[in-house]
Amino acid sequence: MAGLSGVISLLSALGKVSARHVRSFGSIGGQNLFLFVAFVALQPESAAFFGEILLVVLLFPLSADPMQALPEERRATWPLGNWQWAAVRVASLFLSPITWIGVALALRLGWRVGALAVGGGAVILLLRKISKRLPGMNGGWLLWVPAPPGPLGAIMRLQWRGMLRTLDPYVALVLSGSTAVYRFSGLPVDAEAPRIMALVTALALSTHAQVFLGIDGAGSERYLQMPLRGWQILLAKDLAFLAMLMVLVAPLDFVGGVLAGIASLVIGHHVSVLNVIPQSPWRFTSGALIPWGLMQTVALFSIGNAVRTLGLPLIAGCLLAWAWSVMYYGWKWDRRTGQ
Amino acid sequence: MIDCGGLTKAFGEFQAVSGVSFEVRAGSICALLGPNGAGKSTLVKMLTGLITPSAGTAQVCGLAVDDPELKRIVGVLPESLALFDALTVAEHLEMTGAVYGLKSSDTQSRIDQLLRVLRLEHGRNTFIHQCSYGMKKKTSLAMALLPNPRALFLDEPFEGLDPITAETIRVQLRAIAQRGVTVLLTSHILSMVDRVADQVVMIRRGEVVLDSAIRDLPKSLEESYFERVETITPEDLEWLGSAAS
Numbered sequence: 001m002a003g004l005s006g007v008i009s010l011l012s013a014l015g016k017v018s019a020r021h022v023r024s025f026g027s028i029g030g031q032n033l034f035l036f037v038a039f040v041a042l043q044p045e046s047a048a049f050f051g052e053i054l055l056v057v058l059l060f061p062l063s064a065d066p067m068q069a070l071p072e073e074r075r076a077t078w079p080l081g082n083w084q085w086a087a088v089r090v091a092s093l094f095l096s097p098i099t100w101i102g103v104a105l106a107l108r109l110g111w112r113v114g115a116l117a118v119g120g121g122a123v124i125l126l127l128r129k130i131s132k133r134l135p136g137m138n139g140g141w142l143l144w145v146p147a148p149p150g151p152l153g154a155i156m157r158l159q160w161r162g163m164l165r166t167l168d169p170y171v172a173l174v175l176s177g178s179t180a181v182y183r184f185s186g187l188p189v190d191a192e193a194p195r196i197m198a199l200v201t202a203l204a205l206s207t208h209a210q211v212f213l214g215i216d217g218a219g220s221e222r223y224l225q226m227p228l229r230g231w232q233i234l235l236a237k238d239l240a241f242l243a244m245l246m247v248l249v250a251p252l253d254f255v256g257g258v259l260a261g262i263a264s265l266v267i268g269h270h271v272s273v274l275n276v277i278p279q280s281p282w283r284f285t286s287g288a289l290i291p292w293g294l295m296q297t298v299a300l301f302s303i304g305n306a307v308r309t310l311g312l313p314l315i316a317g318c319l320l321a322w323a324w325s326v327m328y329y330g331w332k333w334d335r336r337t338g339q
Numbered sequence: 340m341i342d343c344g345g346l347t348k349a350f351g352e353f354q355a356v357s358g359v360s361f362e363v364r365a366g367s368i369c370a371l372l373g374p375n376g377a378g379k380s381t382l383v384k385m386l387t388g389l390i391t392p393s394a395g396t397a398q399v400c401g402l403a404v405d406d407p408e409l410k411r412i413v414g415v416l417p418e419s420l421a422l423f424d425a426l427t428v429a430e431h432l433e434m435t436g437a438v439y440g441l442k443s444s445d446t447q448s449r450i451d452q453l454l455r456v457l458r459l460e461h462g463r464n465t466f467i468h469q470c471s472y473g474m475k476k477k478t479s480l481a482m483a484l485l486p487n488p489r490a491l492f493l494d495e496p497f498e499g500l501d502p503i504t505a506e507t508i509r510v511q512l513r514a515i516a517q518r519g520v521t522v523l524l525t526s527h528i529l530s531m532v533d534r535v536a537d538q539v540v541m542i543r544r545g546e547v548v549l550d551s552a553i554r555d556l557p558k559s560l561e562e563s564y565f566e567r568v569e570t571i572t573p574e575d576l577e578w579l580g581s582a583a584s
Contacts, residue, residue, distance in 0.1 A: 142425065143464070147433070154434040161425035219423035224389050226438050227410040281424065334407075 006080055007087050010070075011095070014088075017069040018095040025058065027279075030286030032264075032293045033171065033204045053178075055117075057170045059098070061282045063121040063128070066095045096121070151228060155236035156243070162215035163208055163244060165281045172204040172248050180251035198249040198257035199304040202264065205245055206296050209261075209268025210287030212237045214279040224336070231330025234273070238265050238326060253304075259318050260304035264296045266321045269329040273336070340365040340521055341386065341490065345395035348381050348545075355381040357545040358395065363538060365400075368512060368522040370536035372529075374568050378545040379525040380418045380494055386523065387415050387492050400489045400521070411439070414483035416493040420475050424468040428459060428478045431467070432485055439486040446485070453481040456511065458504055472499045480508070491515075493524040497531045509535045533560045541567055 028034050037054070041047035067089065075085075093099060098121035106114025142164060147157035163169055179197040183189050212234070213220040223233055242261055249257025271277065271288050279285055287293055307314050341363040348356040356378040363369040371379045384390045386397055388404045397404045400412055422431060429450060436446025454460045457477040462470060467478065476499050483491060491512075497505045505528075512535055516522055526532050532539065533553065539560065541549035548567045556563050 142466075143427070147430075147437070149437075151438045151440065154437040157430075158423055158426060158434065162423075165425055217424055218419050219421055219426075221389075221417060221419055221421040222423070225387065225410060225415050225417070225421070227407070228438060229407070 006078075007084050007091075010080075010088050011091050014066050014069055014092055015095050018066045018097065021064065021066075022062075022097050024280055024283055025062070027286035028054070028284045030207070030277075030289050030293070031168065031204075031284040032206045032287070032289070032297055033168075033200075034284075035289060035293060035297055036200065036203055053171060053174045057167050057174065059117070059120050060124055060170075061167070062097045062101065063124040064096075065125060066092045152232060152236035152239070155228075155233055156240040158216070158219075159212070159237045159240035160244065163205075163240070166208070166215065166279065167282065167284045168205055168208060169244060169248075171284075172201045172245075175204055176201045176248040176252060183251070194251075195253040195256050195304070195308075198252035198254075199260050199301055201248050201252065202245060202257050202260035202300055202304065203297060205241070205248070205261070206264035206268065206300060207285040207287045207293065208241060209264045209296070210271040210292060211277055211279050211285050212268075212272035214272075214277045215285065217278070220276065223333075229330060230273075230333025230336075231326050234269065234326050234330045234333060238322075241265065255315075256304040256307050259307050259315065260300040262318050262322045263299040263303045266318075266325040267292060267296045267299055269325050273329045273332050340401075341369070341397070341399050341523055343386065343395065343397035346382065346385055346392050346397055347394040348378075348385055348390065349393045355545055356385070356392075356542075359542065359545070359547050360395075361540050361547060361550050363521055363523060365521050366516055366519045367537040368516050368524065368535055369538040369540060370532040371523060371525045371540050371542065372527075372532065372549075372564060373525075373542035377542045379542055381545075382542065383415075383418075383492050383494050383523065383525065387413055389415075389417075411486075412489040414486060414488035414491045416476075416480050416483045416491075416496055418494040420479040422467045422475055422479060424466065427464050427466050428470065428474065429454070429463045431478050432481055435482045435485045441486065449485050450481075453484060456507060457481055458507075473501065473504070476500060477504065484511075488520065490521045491523070493522065495526055496524055497526055497528050505531060529561050529564060539563075543567060 033050070037047055037050045040050065080088075098118060102114040102118035102121070104114075105117050142161055145157055145160045145164065147153045175197060179194065179201075183194055208215070213223075216223075226233070242258060242265075245261040246254070246258055249261075268287070271292050275288060277287060303314065303318060343362075344360045346356055346359045347354065359378075359382060361369075371382065373379050381390070385392045386399060386404060388406075388409050391405065399409060402409045402412070426434065432450045432453065433446060436443070436449070441449075454463055457480065459474060459477045459481070462474045462478075465474070467475060470478070476496075480493070480496060483493065496508060496512075500508070509531060512522055512524075516537075524536075536553055538552050539549060539556070540547060541564065549563065553560065558566070
């Protein structure tokens with residue numbers, strides 16, 4: 001009985017860890033794209049496309065093995081026998097979020113869809129285990145992100161790295177990539193579709209404009225020690241954000257997408273500098289949805305749509321607003337010292 | 340040199356530091372001692388311009404602590420280490436070189452030397468989130484040293500390091516102090532403080548209770564320390580050891 005109670009205690013602890021892991025995905029509720037999807041979901045069939053994209057991206061972090069919560073060194077010190085560990089191993093499979101998602105999908109959409117989700121999760125888990133055994137693969141791909149020259153270049157690389165350790169750019173990539181493939185496949189495309197998808201892509205990335213300090217974690221204190229002014233740090237982070245966005249919207253609508261990004265930066269600076277919201281790696285970024293996320297969404301779509309009719313004056317206005325925002329919130333950034 | 344007068348920091352009703360005054364000569368090493376929560380880290384943060392004092396004044400190498408130029412001439416090992424999970428050990432140092440405007444070739448040669456001296460070469464390409472605490476501490480320390488600062492502020496530089504690296508750092512600190520760099524450090528390792536510092540400033544509940552040259556202390560550093568802190572009699576955990584008997 002003592003052995004069984006040990007197994008139950010361990011499974012109970014693993015269950016709590018697994019529940020916390022799932023709750024951490026609640027960050028999606030603070031992502032600007034979530035607001036858009038919630039709005040689109042008023043017409044459920046229109047939201048299915050975005051829902052599928054979110055699920056595909058979520059499959060990666062959700063496919064974590066619950067047993068990882070128990071470090072091997074710790075496991076080795078606990079007085080449990082082989083059969084007890086085997087029982088924990090088997091039972092822990094039912095604590096994996098991907099198992100429950102598979103069951104839910106099987107009940108709702110049929111066993112094939114459920115099996116596809118569980119199978120996808122298992123493949124990702126397997127690939128992750130294999131990659132950990134390969135030298136340089138354990139996060140090593142991030143080393144390929146280059147640093148442009150100069151002090152701002154070093155900050156830009158840091159920003160790119162931080163962004164690539166969240167799920168937002170991957171949703172933006174799937175949105176942009178799938179639209180680009182469809183557009184250039186020769187199939188009939190609505191003339192407005194590339195522009196709208198460029199704006200949705202910018203929207204998927206826009207929450208990052210609110211969390212420039214939040215994604216840096218403990219490192220954010222380092223900026224206070226750097227001999228750089230706030231506007232320089234903010235400008236470097238903006239340029240990194242815009243460079244990533246440019247790549248994503250280039251095959252769709254470059255000007256509209258980039259201007260939408262600038263609009264989200266002008267508004268997002270307020271939260272980034274004055275209200276640091278801590279972020280977790282490999283989750284969606286979570287900002288202040290109301291009112292700042294809402295304001296970003298409205299501004300982003302309005303400016304991205306209006307640029308065709310208003311042209312250069314609107315572009316000039318956006319650039320001026322951006323310059324003002326960088327300088328003003330850079331000054332606010334400098335004043336963060338002393339809080 | 341470091342010169343502070345009446346430095347005070349209040350967080351709401353709580354006074355973390357109250358009217359602290361002391362002076363550290365250029366080229367000397369001052370150890371700031373005191374129990375946990377005494378106000379040492381708050382004082383270091385005020386002296387490096389990271390937080391604004393509620394009252395009082397302070398200068399480091401002739402610059403007021405709110406002067407933006409101060410950041411160019413001081414090196415800081417902060418309590419939190421302040422490192423980025425998304426960068427490797429070497430990339431932290433490359434970023435420091437770039438931000439301080441060093442030539443790339445100078446940065447690389449300094450990185451190579453620092454990693455060798457701090458016995459961190461094996462971790463050069465390791466991401467910070469995969470580093471041990473000791474590796475993180477060494478990285479943050481190397482970032483403080485790399486720009487060749489005129490003053491160093493080191494919050495617990497020896498804690499969490501192996502004895503050989505700690506001794507290496509002690510020797511390096513003595514050497515750079517002889518070249519004129521002013522060092523202010525905090526530590527709980529009194530044996531190390533005894534061997535590295537020229538001066539001790541002891542803080543208790545945010546106030547200075549001792550400011551003396553080490554050689555002028557009437558008793559050993561350890562005795563002087565315990566005389567000035569509240570000692571407690573630990574509760575006896577009588578159930579510990581019952582299995583053995």
